[in-house]
Amino acid sequence: MGKPMAIIGAGNGGQAFAGYLSLHGRTVKIFDVVQNTVDKLTKLGGVVLEGHSDVTGFGKIELASTDIGKVMEGCEIILVVLPSIYHKDMAKKMAPHLKDGQIVVLNPNASLGPVEFKNTLKECGCTADIIIAGTSTLLFACRAIEVGRVEVSGQKASLSAAAYPSKYNDLVAEKFADILPQFNFRDDILRVSLDNLNAMMHPAPTLLYTAKIEHEEDFQYYLDFTPSQGALVEALDAERMALGKAYGLELRTLVDEYKNTYETSGNNMYEVITNAISAYTGIKGQKTMRTRYLMEDIPYSLVALQTMGQVAGVPTPCISAVITVARAIIPEMDEGRTRKNLGLEGVDKEAFEAMCREG
């Protein structure tokens, strides 16, 4: 059975991981703050996984609890499966319970998630010798139809991940080799942060959809993209590419990324998005501005890229402009992963690269 694994967060993704890992023979413990969810999972004794996963059926859960210490105890691997807006608070909650040798993976990390997590642990005085890592995206496209029953609509064959620092990539990869070989621990958290395409695809187009959203019109988020939305995403992507270059990372443009990943065609962002019919049919637009597309992807993705720019001395005027406009509209939005909040004031590019690569 191997050592038990802890899953932090029993939402769609957390329940999917619980069922999946259990069906693959692991002992699984799961934490959530919602007592009702935990009670239901305890009563059911596990999760039923359905749909397009390589395993389906009932996966047993050893322990579902609101006691994070009990869930983490004795687990070598801890998967945090939460929106990034909760990462910092969760780091504070986990800090007193972390033990030497544990590995914490943020699924997904948004951008610079492990940097925030580690900095928060440090602020909490946590001295446990652990490794933090992050993935670029979630393994599953899934939703919990009800607590204890998860429908998987897609499972990725591979996704980029990195330990922070990346010198631990091989060590972490070895631990995941027999359970989650899809996690491709390579490069570093800088690259994984730039691979976070939500930063490009969510906030800026959402702002240009504002009037439609607030008039509660029905629309398809991707397939109704317009040329100006495409142009703005391209401008953001040019800054993402410049960040990659500054940190010595060769990135593919988003247009090329789309052509390689999706069934689509076109010469620019607008075309490759609106031609990605099979991938995007049915993904609806929002009816309010206060969704994760802004509330999470601005503070925990775009702000992190802005921070990467500040540290490297790379201007990111479009990224900053989108952040500024979004904050004017939603003043209560989290500050997020600013240079200060990540403890990176006074840290320059070379020092930051060393932090991400050598530790």
Place this chain on the structure above:
Amino acid sequence: MGKPMAIIGAGNGGQAFAGYLSLHGRTVKIFDVVQNTVDKLTKLGGVVLEGHSDVTGFGKIELASTDIGKVMEGCEIILVVLPSIYHKDMAKKMAPHLKDGQIVVLNPNASLGPVEFKNTLKECGCTADIIIAGTSTLLFACRAIEVGRVEVSGQKASLSAAAYPSKYNDLVAEKFADILPQFNFRDDILRVSLDNLNAMMHPAPTLLYTAKIEHEEDFQYYLDFTPSQGALVEALDAERMALGKAYGLELRTLVDEYKNTYETSGNNMYEVITNAISAYTGIKGQKTMRTRYLMEDIPYSLVALQTMGQVAGVPTPCISAVITVARAIIPEMDEGRTRKNLGLEGVDKEAFEAMCREG
């Protein structure tokens, strides 16, 4: 009859001024670059003014011509009635023909129009001792149904205007007292520039309308405003207020301005705009992004306010963000009234105030 007056630009506004001034007994000459327009006006011999003006009927035009020198010759007052995107080119065209004692008024000036105009004349080596002035808005709400026939839907009782520098306000006001007493020459071009409400009301809300505009939906520009559009305008207005304060000008907030000017009510921008039913019913939204709401009001209004901020050391993050997003969408947009283009590099607040007030 007084001295002849020159009108530069035979669009809606220019033709309205021509008819109006002629009906008030002045000799009027008019310039346009479009040969067809000039030919038609020459053939008709004047303009018929209809609708809600204090004078209506046929107003004779002494000369309609594409020869700007002939039109300007012998005129003490020259009214430039053109979109601000043409001001700089027109200054270059007018430079060789300007004579000591002439007064050039930009109707309207957008923001910092006279600063651009004067700087352009200087670049052209023009040494004529003239006075340049600007108004905050156009006297008429009007449209030319056809060349030579203008329908006036509204005429303002008063509008703010300023000579550049403002020490000439009284001198200019005296010249206008018997023909255009509506021109209220007071304060200075800094204030008139901040009174340009298009800078607040056009670019930012247009960006948030992007998806509706490019899907060519029918909507009403003002009455379909949403709360986030209102919030963004308020954020811009806070920066406008800060600019006013820095330059020692006491401005009314846009919300108060609306409550004083329009038949409306409400506690915030969103409410006062969407409640201004009588003023705004029928003002439709755009069907393309490339209209004056962005192409003119970004480079010649918002950029000018950004420049005022740079000169005074007042941060204008929202104004700059809106400019940046608009430029990402429309890269071919004019640079406009940047600090450099206005010849204000190295000019600080005190020096600029002196330029605007003392000359």
